[in-house]
Amino acid sequence: MSDTDKELRVSKIRDGTVIDHVTAGQALNVLAILGIDGSGGESVSVGMNVPSDKLGLKDVVKVEGRELSQSEVDVLSLIAPEATINIIREFDVIEKNRVERTDSVTGILVCPNHNCITNADEPVRTEFAVLDDGVRCSYCGTMVREGDVAEHIDTRGSGETDL
Amino acid sequence: MLRDHLISAAHLSRDDIEAVLDHAAAIDADPEIVHGRHAGRVLALCFFEPSTRTKMSFETAMKRLGGDTVDMGAVESSSVKKGESLADTVRVIEGYADALVLRHPSEGSAKLASEFVDVPLVNAGDGAGQHPSQTLLDLYTIRENAGLDDITVGIMGDLKYGRTVHSLAHALTEFDVRQHFISPESLRLPRNVRYDLHEAGAQVREHTDLDEVLPELDVLYVTRIQRERFPEEREYREVAGEYRIDNEVLASAPDDLSVMHPLPRVDEIAPEVDETTRAKYFDQAHNGVPVRMALLDGLLGGEA
Ligand SMILES: [Zn+2]
Numbered sequence: 001m002s003d004t005d006k007e008l009r010v011s012k013i014r015d016g017t018v019i020d021h022v023t024a025g026q027a028l029n030v031l032a033i034l035g036i037d038g039s040g041g042e043s044v045s046v047g048m049n050v051p052s053d054k055l056g057l058k059d060v061v062k063v064e065g066r067e068l069s070q071s072e073v074d075v076l077s078l079i080a081p082e083a084t085i086n087i088i089r090e091f092d093v094i095e096k097n098r099v100e101r102t103d104s105v106t107g108i109l110v111c112p113n114h115n116c117i118t119n120a121d122e123p124v125r126t127e128f129a130v131l132d133d134g135v136r137c138s139y140c141g142t143m144v145r146e147g148d149v150a151e152h153i154d155t156r157g158s159g160e161t162d163l
Numbered sequence: 164m165l166r167d168h169l170i171s172a173a174h175l176s177r178d179d180i181e182a183v184l185d186h187a188a189a190i191d192a193d194p195e196i197v198h199g200r201h202a203g204r205v206l207a208l209c210f211f212e213p214s215t216r217t218k219m220s221f222e223t224a225m226k227r228l229g230g231d232t233v234d235m236g237a238v239e240s241s242s243v244k245k246g247e248s249l250a251d252t253v254r255v256i257e258g259y260a261d262a263l264v265l266r267h268p269s270e271g272s273a274k275l276a277s278e279f280v281d282v283p284l285v286n287a288g289d290g291a292g293q294h295p296s297q298t299l300l301d302l303y304t305i306r307e308n309a310g311l312d313d314i315t316v317g318i319m320g321d322l323k324y325g326r327t328v329h330s331l332a333h334a335l336t337e338f339d340v341r342q343h344f345i346s347p348e349s350l351r352l353p354r355n356v357r358y359d360l361h362e363a364g365a366q367v368r369e370h371t372d373l374d375e376v377l378p379e380l381d382v383l384y385v386t387r388i389q390r391e392r393f394p395e396e397r398e399y400r401e402v403a404g405e406y407r408i409d410n411e412v413l414a415s416a417p418d419d420l421s422v423m424h425p426l427p428r429v430d431e432i433a434p435e436v437d438e439t440t441r442a443k444y445f446d447q448a449h450n451g452v453p454v455r456m457a458l459l460d461g462l463l464g465g466e467a
């Protein structure tokens with residue numbers, strides 16, 4: 001029996017997304033990427049440090065009535081490279097995707113350089129190039145190491161930066 | 164020739180650089196070759212922080228090409244003061260001009276602005292980021308005095324915040340140049356620049372002491388260490404004092420060393436050095452005009 005099957009039996013969702021095989025300890029960061037802090041009323045369940053054949057321990061995030069944008073998947077790939085995304089309709093997994101590392105991520109991350117133009121009040125989404133060991137702001141060049149990426153997720157409410 | 168925006172020296176290939184420098188040399192030798200070429204065209208000068216030198220240099224270059232300039236004026240008296248975004252400001256000014264020159268205190272501002280305009284935009288300094296037109300005139304000066312291949316260049320001073328340093332270091336990786344960086348530990352090159360130099364396969368070494376490398380140098384590029392980089396006056400004085408040069412410091416340097424500085428200087432180069440053949444910083448400043456003429460001519464599509 002796969003990890004997902006075990007998980008889905010615990011608490012099934014009707015329509016939405018199950019993000020499985022999340023690196024243990026990253027579940028709250030996944031919620032931050034999705035811009036979920038509970039205030040939006042979404043039904044969310046989170047499993048932390050769940051035994052996994054593949055990862056030893058893993059986190060699982062289930063969100064009712066929500067699918068992920070490409071930007072969200074791109075950033076997810078940085079903090080949980082082994083994650084799988086299961087799209088659920090009427091309790092069935094209708095689509096299952098691995099996250100893929102991309103060349104760049106837009107929105108969601110905030111540049112740590114306070115003097116970067118993306119932190120001024122300009123009509124721009126952040127953009128980071130993905131390097132071997134982290135990401136780099138396409139505007140000012142500031143680099144963020146892989147392990148520090150989660151600290152720079154935009155937590156100003158929605159996961160997407162407004163244009 | 165360049166036909167697009169000029170945002171970062173990292174985007175310049177050796178061919179791009181040599182095309183501008185060759186054209187600048189031709190203009191320097193005979194300014195008549197571009198006489199009146201851009202009559203009726205307008206360059207907009209958008210300086211969000213003061214810079215008399217760079218602004219005048221661009222202004223002179225455009226006028227010598229037969230064109231004219233419009234100046235946004237001081238930020239204090241503009242709509243920026245009222246909270247207008249940079250994106251809006253450049254979109255409005257684009258309507259007045261055939262090209263834009265931008266100086267702005269935030270890193271990445273030139274890239275952002277270039278995304279909102281269709282006319283060519285030149286980055287004339289974005290915070291501690293880049294200053295690529297300065298780099299072109301620096302390279303022109305280095306090429307005139309030492310050539311650009313098989314040379315050793317020392318870059319000294321504030322390497323952390325010095326945008327002229329970041330641009331120059333990127334551009335030098337296109338040539339066969341050994342680069343030495345001399346600074347106090349607290350002002351060493353930022354990580355992203357070191358990363359780029361490493362990726363480019365450049366020969367780079369960092370030092371805290373000029374004496375270690377001075378005898379090997381063909382070029383010594385000095386930059387100012389600013390008071391505001393240090394929390395305490397005493398600490399600033401101590402550090403700045405170690406990176407100041409005079410004829411005594413230069414005693415162990417090769418006779419044909421070229422001393423450069425992006426100017427303005429305060430006291431990091433003693434006036435007595437001005438009288439020696441090593442001093443190239445005033446030539447360097449004068450080179451700004453032919454180099455910017457060549458650059459603007461290329462960006463405005465003036466090549467015959
Ligand atoms: Zn940035």
